[in-house]
Amino acid sequence: xxxxVIVGVTITPRTLTCSWIEPTPGKSLPYELxxxxxxxxxxxxxxxxxxxxxxxVKTLIxxxxxxxxxxxxxxxxxxxxxxxxxxxxxxxxxxxxxNVVEQDDQSNWHYYRLQENPNLPQSPWYCCGIKRTLLLxxxxxxxxxAANIVQMTTPTMALLKAYRHIKGGQTAEMGKPKSNILDFxxxxxxxxxxxxxxxAAVVESFGLFxxxxxxxx
Numbered sequence: 001x002x003x004x005v006i007v008g009v010t011i012t013p014r015t016l017t018c019s020w021i022e023p024t025p026g027k028s029l030p031y032e033l034x035x036x037x038x039x040x041x042x043x044x045x046x047x048x049x050x051x052x053x054x055x056x057v058k059t060l061i062x063x064x065x066x067x068x069x070x071x072x073x074x075x076x077x078x079x080x081x082x083x084x085x086x087x088x089x090x091x092x093x094x095x096x097x098x099n100v101v102e103q104d105d106q107s108n109w110h111y112y113r114l115q116e117n118p119n120l121p122q123s124p125w126y127c128c129g130i131k132r133t134l135l136l137x138x139x140x141x142x143x144x145x146a147a148n149i150v151q152m153t154t155p156t157m158a159l160l161k162a163y164r165h166i167k168g169g170q171t172a173e174m175g176k177p178k179s180n181i182l183d184f185x186x187x188x189x190x191x192x193x194x195x196x197x198x199x200a201a202v203v204e205s206f207g208l209f210x211x212x213x214x215x216x217x
Contacts (some may be wrong), residue, residue: 005073008208009061010155013047013081015040016057019066019205020073021106021185029186035068036190049081051137058145065147074216075149076208077142078158083134086156088114090122106132116171125160128154150215158207159200165210166203181206 003023010017020035039060051057065071087109107129114124135152142149166181181203182193193199 001108004212005070006209006212006216007018007065007070007075008073008078008158008205008212010078010158010204010208011049011057012079013049016060017201017205018061019208020068020070021205021209024186027186029204031184031209032186033188033190033202035064037090037203038201047082049079049083049134051077051141054137054141054144061145061147071146071147074212076158076212076215077138077149077206078128078155078204079138079152079154080155081154083131084154086131086154087127089125089127091125092122100108105129108132108135110161111159111166114160126156126160128157133181141216151211153208153211155204158211159203160207161210165206 006021008017008019008021016039018037019033021031022034023030024032037060041056065073065075109127110130111190112126114126116123130152138152162181166184182201183200185206187193187202191198191202193202
């Protein structure tokens with residue numbers, strides 16, 4: 001069995017982005033952006049992640065998977081918009097009994113330690129939660145899509161994962177540090193980085209790919 005094929009999907013109230021990154025052993029850059037699609041669709045007044053038109057979202061994702069023969073890929077979905085809460089807090093260890101979660105909260109939460117310091121009682125944590133009713137909508141979308149969605153997260157989580165990888169990267173030549181996403185990923189003509197938003201989009205796609213590698217391991 002070969003390495004897992006991973007597709008990243010980012011959904012916001014305004015946009016849908018699909019990306020496919022693969023390792024490229026033996027080449028000058030270790031990864032390659034094989035396919036990329038960014039769609040701007042109708043904007044809803046409250047910037048809500050509620051799926052007002054799930055058929056359109058499903059069709060857009062399915063067309064990307066079918067076009068590139070990726071129906072069996074592992075799909076990592078990042079959600080950003082109303083219904084998703086993000087916090088950065090100093091905690092010893094996040095639990096349902098900390099003040100991360102309000103008493104009447106109806107969300108599912110995930111936590112990521114940003115930095116470890118054994119000399120301090122607390123560490124900075126990134127905490128993100130999604131309303132359970134909203135999560136159910138996307139779980140139903142995954143069933144209708146018949147895609148192998150293995151994780152739902154946030155764009156922030158993908159960026160954190162990518163930047164940690166980039167910060168620790170080394171080139172093969174004399175250990176020269178890598179400091180830019182373009183030192184890691186060959187965009188293969190799929191996307192031109194001409195603005196900070198486009199740069200962030202590539203980093204985010206790379207982060208989703210790295211998260212997918214963790215799931216596949």
